Amino acid sequence: MEIVKEHEIRFDPETPVPSDGGIADEVFNAALDFYSQVGTYCPDTGRIIKFSEEELRDAIRTAPSSVRVGEGTDERDFVARKPETKTPPFCSVGGAIPMSSEDLFLSLSEARGEIPLATGICMAIPDTVYGTKIMLGSPFEIFASVRSVVLTKEGLRRAGRPGLPIMNSIAIAVSDAATIAGGIALGPGDAYEVSAIGEMKITFSLLNKVAHALNAGGKIVAGNGPVYGGYCGGAEGTAVAIAAYTFMGQLVQRGAIHHPYPTHYKLTAVNSNRPLLWAQSVAYQAVTRNTHIPLMAIPYVAAGPSSKMRYCEIASTVTAIVVSGGSLELLGHKGGLDLDSPLDLQFATEVGHAVLGMKTEDANEIVKRLLPNYEDHLSTPPAGKKYQELFDVNAARPSEEHYRQYREYKKRIADYGIPIE
Amino acid sequence: MLGHDLKEEELVRELEQAIISGNVEDTARIANEILKAELDPIKVIQEHLVSAMKLVGEKFENQEYFLADLMSAGEAMKVSTSILTSGMDRESIKRLESARSGVVVIGTVKGDQHDIGKNLVALLLQANRFDIHDLGVDVSPQEFVEKAKGTDSDIVALSALLTTTVPYQAEVTNYLRDAGLRGRFKVMVGGGATSADWAKEIGAEGWAPDATKAVEVAKQIMRVS
Numbered sequence A: 001m002e003i004v005k006e007h008e009i010r011f012d013p014e015t016p017v018p019s020d021g022g023i024a025d026e027v028f029n030a031a032l033d034f035y036s037q038v039g040t041y042c043p044d045t046g047r048i049i050k051f052s053e054e055e056l057r058d059a060i061r062t063a064p065s066s067v068r069v070g071e072g073t074d075e076r077d078f079v080a081r082k083p084e085t086k087t088p089p090f091c092s093v094g095g096a097i098p099m100s101s102e103d104l105f106l107s108l109s110e111a112r113g114e115i116p117l118a119t120g121i122c123m124a125i126p127d128t129v130y131g132t133k134i135m136l137g138s139p140f141e142i143f144a145s146v147r148s149v150v151l152t153k154e155g156l157r158r159a160g161r162p163g164l165p166i167m168n169s170i171a172i173a174v175s176d177a178a179t180i181a182g183g184i185a186l187g188p189g190d191a192y193e194v195s196a197i198g199e200m201k202i203t204f205s206l207l208n209k210v211a212h213a214l215n216a217g218g219k220i221v222a223g224n225g226p227v228y229g230g231y232c233g234g235a236e237g238t239a240v241a242i243a244a245y246t247f248m249g250q251l252v253q254r255g256a257i258h259h260p261y262p263t264h265y266k267l268t269a270v271n272s273n274r275p276l277l278w279a280q281s282v283a284y285q286a287v288t289r290n291t292h293i294p295l296m297a298i299p300y301v302a303a304g305p306s307s308k309m310r311y312c313e314i315a316s317t318v319t320a321i322v323v324s325g326g327s328l329e330l331l332g333h334k335g336g337l338d339l340d341s342p343l344d345l346q347f348a349t350e351v352g353h354a355v356l357g358m359k360t361e362d363a364n365e366i367v368k369r370l371l372p373n374y375e376d377h378l379s380t381p382p383a384g385k386k387y388q389e390l391f392d393v394n395a396a397r398p399s400e401e402h403y404r405q406y407r408e409y410k411k412r413i414a415d416y417g418i419p420i421e
Numbered sequence B: 001m002l003g004h005d006l007k008e009e010e011l012v013r014e015l016e017q018a019i020i021s022g023n024v025e026d027t028a029r030i031a032n033e034i035l036k037a038e039l040d041p042i043k044v045i046q047e048h049l050v051s052a053m054k055l056v057g058e059k060f061e062n063q064e065y066f067l068a069d070l071m072s073a074g075e076a077m078k079v080s081t082s083i084l085t086s087g088m089d090r091e092s093i094k095r096l097e098s099a100r101s102g103v104v105v106i107g108t109v110k111g112d113q114h115d116i117g118k119n120l121v122a123l124l125l126q127a128n129r130f131d132i133h134d135l136g137v138d139v140s141p142q143e144f145v146e147k148a149k150g151t152d153s154d155i156v157a158l159s160a161l162l163t164t165t166v167p168y169q170a171e172v173t174n175y176l177r178d179a180g181l182r183g184r185f186k187v188m189v190g191g192g193a194t195s196a197d198w199a200k201e202i203g204a205e206g207w208a209p210d211a212t213k214a215v216e217v218a219k220q221i222m223r224v225s
Helices: A002-006 A021-038 A053-062 A102-113 A139-158 A176-185 A204-215 A235-251 A274-290 A308-323 A342-354 A360-373 A400-414 B002-020 B024-036 B041-061 B067-084 B090-098 B116-127 B141-150 B167-178 B196-201 B211-222
Strands: A040-042 A047-049 A066-069 A076-079 A091-093 A192-195 A220-224 A257-260 A327-330 B102-108 B130-134 B155-159 B186-190 B206-208
Touching (some): A021 A235, A139 A176, A204 A220, A235 A257, A257 A274, A308 A342, A308 A400, A327 A342, B002 B024, B002 B041, B002 B067, B024 B041, B024 B067, B041 B090, B041 B211, B067 B116, B102 B116, B102 B141, B102 B211, B116 B155, B141 B155, B155 B211
Parallel strands (some): B102 B130, B102 B155, B155 B186, B186 B206
Antiparallel strands (some): A040 A047, A066 A076
């Protein structure tokens, strides 16, 4: 809070996508001050890992600006972007959505792999493995870890894109043992996600994952999920925390990609609301203006699959992220079992490409027009439909009705000024 | 006499204000002054500390206050309660205990390191006159049960964020059942990957989607307003 006051950072509800680079730079400076004072706490040692300001600046200066992921025809560089750039965002499609059966998991992976603009994939989560509920630290977590990679890879093979990189290895594996075990099924083009514990904490178990990932090629996605309303306070503090995690991501998680996914203390897994759009936009501009580190953010939406509200939330959040210099992991949703639609994800990738080169001022106006469609309903969102209700599971293809609705929503979103075809 | 009352009134208002703003140093100083002025500490706790924390809870609900504000206010309340009860006899302590909403053992289940949601619930319960025994994160079923027995708790509150740690909530209810203690404690569950259906499935008496609702559920369980 003191850092926020000291740097005179103020949330403006009328500017969910700010254009003043000066504020973004101040957020970055505040993050540098904050992280050099606070560091990262390790509960296993009871000690704080601290770095000098010089070390932090060096880490940013010497960080790589791209990382090579994927294999074969899907091998590519995940590059750093800047605000308002025409460089396309990296689009890792999928979310850690729990799936109730292996058939559904496999079909969903295939359908995700078929999204034309996808450049990476995010694994779903199996709810059970061999019919048993998965418990952290139990042998079933290890079975689930390996099985989820195998099923995801098989889905991608069926989609004709076996080399599409998995960017959240390994979603179901929370323990280090399960992550390392699942690693046997991963390819050299896949990336490990190692996420900090909120706020600014790291355990030996997570550092074990880092050690393993470094030995396996070093493609680490450094995740962090600051909670608005939690330790970092409101929108301003959340923005500073997101930017501060960039330093932790480099030096502690040893990440090649900065991966923020802020959420809300009351709405839980949601960041499409006004304060968090502002916090994300200003923080992503802070990071992408002041570093050359690739950034991949997750839009978290409240509304369930195939609902009109979800399309509005996707449009505003993806727009805010992409014009602020971010790439995309699509899509975060609290939801429940089987609540996902790859066609919704396809729409999100299309929005991400449609707003390339857009000015932040213009994006701000679009987001302001979209927000009234959903901001009063975020605590009571529509549940949406399950994958098996929206897709033909055997063919991994959307139903006619779902496709018709997607086309209709897309047309409506275009009316808000997003040049989506 | 009027001047004396005014001074007392001023002291308790200052105490309320110090708690609301989470100023631990001022809270301690004023609580000591209140003791010196020989005000009734039970009345101060039951009327003024409670009303200050109620206001803190309202500010949280209105999104004026966040976790850090709740923590500061909670710490200030703890310090003032400790000072005000320092010279109390057993009878007075009993009177205070009888006015509380209930006793809760709370923690994040085994394997799960996430504490933000759990801390919010603990602080809001505290603001609503519950006695809280917070076991932190990565808590085993045995630890929950032993603490609940040792503190004669009413409620065992279990937080879990991850789909793979949620089953450990069931481990606690199973442990209680196997130990023949299931009827002695009520169980509340919450966290990102939980649901009302899950709570029902494992036989928990309460589930809440967020911290504010968790207080309502705890009050319903304890039948207090």
